[in-house]
Amino acid sequence: MILGIDIGGTTVKFGIVTNKGEILATERHDTLENAQTSEDFMGLLIDISKKYIASYPQVKGIGIGIPGQLSLDRTTLVQANNLGALNGTKIVPILKETFPDLIVRMENDANCTALGEMYFGGHEKDNFIMIALGTGVGGGVIVHRKLFIGAKGNAGEVGFLVVGPQRQVLENYLGQRHLTNYVKEELKKPVNGFSLLHSEDELTVEKVFHAAKAGDRFALNVWDYVGELIGETVVGLAHAYDITQFVIGGGVGKAFELFEASAKKTALSYFSPYYADTFELLPAGCEADTGLIGAASLVLNELETF
Amino acid sequence: MILGIDIGGTTVKFGIVTNKGEILATERHDTLENAQTSEDFMGLLIDISKKYIASYPQVKGIGIGIPGQLSLDRTTLVQANNLGALNGTKIVPILKETFPDLIVRMENDANCTALGEMYFGGHEKDNFIMIALGTGVGGGVIVHRKLFIGAKGNAGEVGFLVVGPQRQVLENYLGQRHLTNYVKEELKKPVNGFSLLHSEDELTVEKVFHAAKAGDRFALNVWDYVGELIGETVVGLAHAYDITQFVIGGGVGKAFELFEASAKKTALSYFSPYYADTFELLPAGCEADTGLIGAASLVLNELETF
Numbered sequence: 001m002i003l004g005i006d007i008g009g010t011t012v013k014f015g016i017v018t019n020k021g022e023i024l025a026t027e028r029h030d031t032l033e034n035a036q037t038s039e040d041f042m043g044l045l046i047d048i049s050k051k052y053i054a055s056y057p058q059v060k061g062i063g064i065g066i067p068g069q070l071s072l073d074r075t076t077l078v079q080a081n082n083l084g085a086l087n088g089t090k091i092v093p094i095l096k097e098t099f100p101d102l103i104v105r106m107e108n109d110a111n112c113t114a115l116g117e118m119y120f121g122g123h124e125k126d127n128f129i130m131i132a133l134g135t136g137v138g139g140g141v142i143v144h145r146k147l148f149i150g151a152k153g154n155a156g157e158v159g160f161l162v163v164g165p166q167r168q169v170l171e172n173y174l175g176q177r178h179l180t181n182y183v184k185e186e187l188k189k190p191v192n193g194f195s196l197l198h199s200e201d202e203l204t205v206e207k208v209f210h211a212a213k214a215g216d217r218f219a220l221n222v223w224d225y226v227g228e229l230i231g232e233t234v235v236g237l238a239h240a241y242d243i244t245q246f247v248i249g250g251g252v253g254k255a256f257e258l259f260e261a262s263a264k265k266t267a268l269s270y271f272s273p274y275y276a277d278t279f280e281l282l283p284a285g286c287e288a289d290t291g292l293i294g295a296a297s298l299v300l301n302e303l304e305t306f
Numbered sequence: 307m308i309l310g311i312d313i314g315g316t317t318v319k320f321g322i323v324t325n326k327g328e329i330l331a332t333e334r335h336d337t338l339e340n341a342q343t344s345e346d347f348m349g350l351l352i353d354i355s356k357k358y359i360a361s362y363p364q365v366k367g368i369g370i371g372i373p374g375q376l377s378l379d380r381t382t383l384v385q386a387n388n389l390g391a392l393n394g395t396k397i398v399p400i401l402k403e404t405f406p407d408l409i410v411r412m413e414n415d416a417n418c419t420a421l422g423e424m425y426f427g428g429h430e431k432d433n434f435i436m437i438a439l440g441t442g443v444g445g446g447v448i449v450h451r452k453l454f455i456g457a458k459g460n461a462g463e464v465g466f467l468v469v470g471p472q473r474q475v476l477e478n479y480l481g482q483r484h485l486t487n488y489v490k491e492e493l494k495k496p497v498n499g500f501s502l503l504h505s506e507d508e509l510t511v512e513k514v515f516h517a518a519k520a521g522d523r524f525a526l527n528v529w530d531y532v533g534e535l536i537g538e539t540v541v542g543l544a545h546a547y548d549i550t551q552f553v554i555g556g557g558v559g560k561a562f563e564l565f566e567a568s569a570k571k572t573a574l575s576y577f578s579p580y581y582a583d584t585f586e587l588l589p590a591g592c593e594a595d596t597g598l599i600g601a602a603s604l605v606l607n608e609l610e611t612f
Contacts, residue, residue: 008467033457047556069580079580119408124455127387127457128459142455143456143457148605149548150449150546150547150548150549151432151449151547151548151549152433152548152549153548154548154580155545155546155547155548157545158545158546159545160541160542160545160576161467161468161541161542161545161546162469162539162541162542162576163468163469165373165473167469167471168537169541169545222357229434232473233469233570235467235468235475236465236466236467236468236502236542236546237467237546238460238463239461239463239464239466239467239475240456240461240467240542240543240544240546240547241456241457241461242455242456242457242458242459242460242461242462243456243457243458243462249508270466270468270475274375274385274460292381
């Protein structure tokens with residue numbers, strides 16, 4: 001049993017997570033309200049943790065997921081855009097002081113998601129690359145059941161390979177805002193006038209998903225385009241890490257069925273047999289509370305059995 | 307003192323390498339002649355190694371560089387295009403049987419070059435990415451003074467990220483044959499008629515280098531193009547490994563001064579301050595016998611002091 005803490009830009013989620021990835025109890029707190037100062041914020045983390053640990057004395061450890069860059073030793077938040085007051089806070093040592101008998105681990109939130117997927121995604125993989133297509137494009141790289149954090153601790157930024165017709169990083173195409181802007185611009189072209197979608201609409205990725213599901217040719221082409229960009233990225237990542245298993249998650253990732261064929265076709269057009277023979281592209285298996293489950297997985301990864 | 311063995315498609319080089327990277331004695335043998343069977347080839351390795359070790363009893367180990375893919379435990383050649391008869395040969399265990407008191411290590415040749423650069427390149431770096439621009443584009447990734455070999459042992463294929471205007475892997479632009487073909491095609495365009503170079507010439511990378519040094523505008527543009535492609539690759543690799551130090555080697559790499567500015571400008575146009583602040587692009591420091599020195603470095607990497 002693990003206490004997971006999922007720190008986001010707007011909400012801090014706490015939850016008791018079992019070894020099967022079930023959430024027994026959970027609560028949310030507003031981030032901004034509590035993160036005015038580092039002391040306030042650590043006070044919140046300690047108070048809520050104490051409460052849960054009193055109720056669940058079987059808890060073996062605390063796992064924390066946090067956006068931004070961590071120190072190489074994973075004890076300190078170095079820099080996060082939305083959590084300015086916490087930058088430089090030695091979050092792990094402070095918690096460890098209060099909870100000396102517990103395992104306390106912290107990791108970047110996208111890395112947590114990858115670990116959560118390893119334990120609870122339903123695909124038995126010791127090596128894989130997670131690509132999380134959300135507001136931005138994040139991810140994590142699992143090598144021999146461990147996160148690969150690289151030279152300074154912030155490796156696996158899988159959304160920042162330069163790909164595609166604009167020679168831009170993947171996030172600049174597929175981050176949600178970028179993708180909807182692309183769709184809007186494309187819809188302005190007379191040739192796309194046949195689409196059910198309109199550039200004046202309040203466009204969302206969901207709308208493009210549903211239009212494609214309804215057979216809209218333009219929307220289907222958008223997902224082909226998404227797949228091509230994912231395919232090109234996958235090629236670079238496979239060669240960088242010698243990993244050919246990919247798991248796609250995040251909000252945009254929910255359209256997996258619509259970009260799968262194009263992504264696979266694109267990647268296979270580049271791969272030599274060494275890569276092609278073992279290449280797999282899968283949708284993420286975890287659906288709800290991936291942040292919380294991922295944070296708890298940090299402690300699992302320490303214990304491997306618990 | 308180390309016995310280095312640099313196995314190439316045409317030549318096998320043996321050499322005694324000191325802890326300062328000096329080569330005391332060396333000899334070459336024809337690869338094809340000796341690699342008709344795995345037994346013949348291992349016989350050659352053992353005979354020549356015995357001879358050197360008899361002459362240099364201070365030898366602490368044998369380091370072997372070999373092109374192609376190795377088993378994850380680095381004992382066996384899995385697959386090399388030019389060394390068919392050796393595929394599957396347990397090279398390290400066979401040598402270890404004859405030389406039980408010596409350290410015996412084998413590694414992919416491009417990885418060896420990266421290690422050689424770490425020890426003898428003259429730049430004190432614990433983390434860097436080597437990009438070797440030769441017949442193909444190879445390289446190696448050094449994380450905390452160790453080679454990163456990834457999930458299955460063949461990571462760090464830095465020439466296989468999809469980049470550039472043709473959405474191709476770097477090697478398809480900058481492998482020597484590809485680069486000269488590109489130059490030939492460009493020279494056929496009337497707009498490039500002012501160049502000193504001609505598409506009918508027997509074009510080499512050296513000629514494009516010398517033309518650029520002589521101020522030929524077309525040739526200078528070719529090197530800018532090379533730099534852009536390197537710059538885009540560097541961005542992906544920096545985010546993949548969280549490493550911002552790059553060392554460029556290989557034959558095409560000798561034109562470093564001509565593509566440096568364009569490569570740096572391109573990379574910096576993508577990098578956030580986290581990457582830009584520590585970004586370095588350097589020419590390789592090792593010049594001659596990099597394969598042999600790299601192979602010997604494998605044993606150094608084991609000993610760290612010797």
